[in-house]
Amino acid sequence: MDISVVIPLYDEVESLPELTSWIARVMDEHRFSYEIVLVDDGSTDGSWDMIVRLKDQNPAIKGIKFRRNYGKSAALNTGFEATKGNVVITMDADLQDSPDEIPELYRRIKEEGYDLISGWKAKRYDPLSKTIPTKLFNAATRKMSGINNLHDFNCGLKAYRGAVVKNIEVYGEMHRYIPVLAKWAGFKKIGEQVVEHRARKYGKTKFGMSRFINGFLDLLSIFFVGKFGKRPMHFFGSMGVLSFFTGLIISIWILAEKLYLIAHHRAYRDVTEMPLFYIAITAIIVGSQLFLTGFVAELIARNGTDRNKYQIEEVV
Template sequence: MNLSIVIPLLNEQDSLPELYDWIIRVLNTYQYTYEIIFVDDGSTDGSWQVIKKVAEKDRNVQGIRFLRNYGKSQALHAGFKKAQGEVIITMDADLQDSPEEIPSLYNMIVQEEFDLVSGWKKKRYDSVLAKNLPSKLFNWAARKTSGLTLHDFNCGLKAYHHEVVKNIEVSGEMHRYIPVLAKNAGFTRITEKIVQHQARKYGVTKFGMSRFINGFLDLITISFLSHFGKRPMHFFGALGVLMFFIGFLFAAYLGIDKLFIHPHGRLIADRPQFYIALTTMLIGTQLFIAGFLGEIILKTKTNEERYKIKECVSHQQL
């Protein structure tokens, strides 16, 4: 199979028929073998009914429906797990991503042998204050911390080689950092392509300003995990030893001063250095224990269930 197109969605019943028809026109023109996987992330409108109707007439369409809204990362994870195509393309369901970009993205993966191609919405049709400016700040910070020179990390339109999506774990709200996750997994041939962005035709955006706060917090998380995720003791242990050593030096100074220099001076407990020593040694011990526990958890962790699927639909079930 040439292509798997994964489309996460939430309350997009108006745009789905038009999006499906547009995708099919492009795919039939280039005669790709394909599958389209719609992932309904807990929609409360008629989106699932539209997906079932499309799947009834097209055996290449599959649908996954979550029991409730779990977020875009979990929707992508479910789609990646089910995808079978040589190239996996993700796109949003709001018609702001153009299916006309699919052939060029496919060729960049197959012919130019890139592992991942991220879309770059160089010209956007979103609100400047609500999306454009925060996105630029967010992408600047992501470039500085990840080392990737992409302009638009969070663009929904991306293309992946099959091996990439089978070797990364997209959880929490890490869909913004899939290129970083791919890089950390060892896939280094990552590039971007300027793609067409269109104004929203139906409905309203599902993301508010809080996503940028969450985005920066996730950026800190993934930056830490990329450096110390597999060796937490190297961070917590080293910091703990440093803090404990500082406290030990203060304690040694107090002891020497009391025994040999000022034996009749103030009590050690009356001196501020005593509390500095006590605090730093306690913090150092706690940090060291945190690193030790992190190592234990890392060795014994298991894959936990992150979402519950309410029902699926595919041609074989119809």
């Protein structure tokens, strides 16, 4: 199969007939073999009934229904598991992404050898309350991930080589960081394509301002897990050793100073009256705790089911 189109949705009953017919028209015009995987993330507006009717009209449509709302990341991850296409396209269900972009996205994956192409909505129709935080979010993500050629990590319109979606796990709010997940999984040829951003035709956005806070926390999680997931002692242990020896050196210095003053019969303050004493004790305790945290995390990592799971690109 050439293309799998994965569409997570929540209360988008009005847009589904137009979207699926548009996708089918594009696929037929370019003679692609395809499937449309619609993942209903606990909709309450009749979206699932619409999916069932649309499937009766077009057998290329597949529907997956969640019992409740789990979020976009869960919908994407489940959709990825169900795909069979050599190239996987994701898009939102609100008609703000144009299916006319699909042929060029497919061509770049197949002919130019990209692992992932992320859409960039250079001209947006969103309010400033959404575009300004998005720009800050993208700048922070570029800085932390090292993927400097992407302007818009959060664009729902993306294209993937089939192997990419089968080797990443999307959860929490991680759908914003799929290019980062792909990079950590070893898929390094990541590109960008300017795509059309259309004004929302039906309904209203389902995302609030809390997504930026949750998204930033997930970015920190990705950075830590990707860098230290299989060697947590390198992170916690190094910080713990640094803190412990800092406290130890301060303690030795305080003790040496006191002994020096005693030996020369000079006045000295009691150790417990010195602020440095408490700083030293705190540093030693924190260092010990960090080291023990790293040790316990290392034990968990070494006994995890994926401790020796690595990405293998090819075997001959």
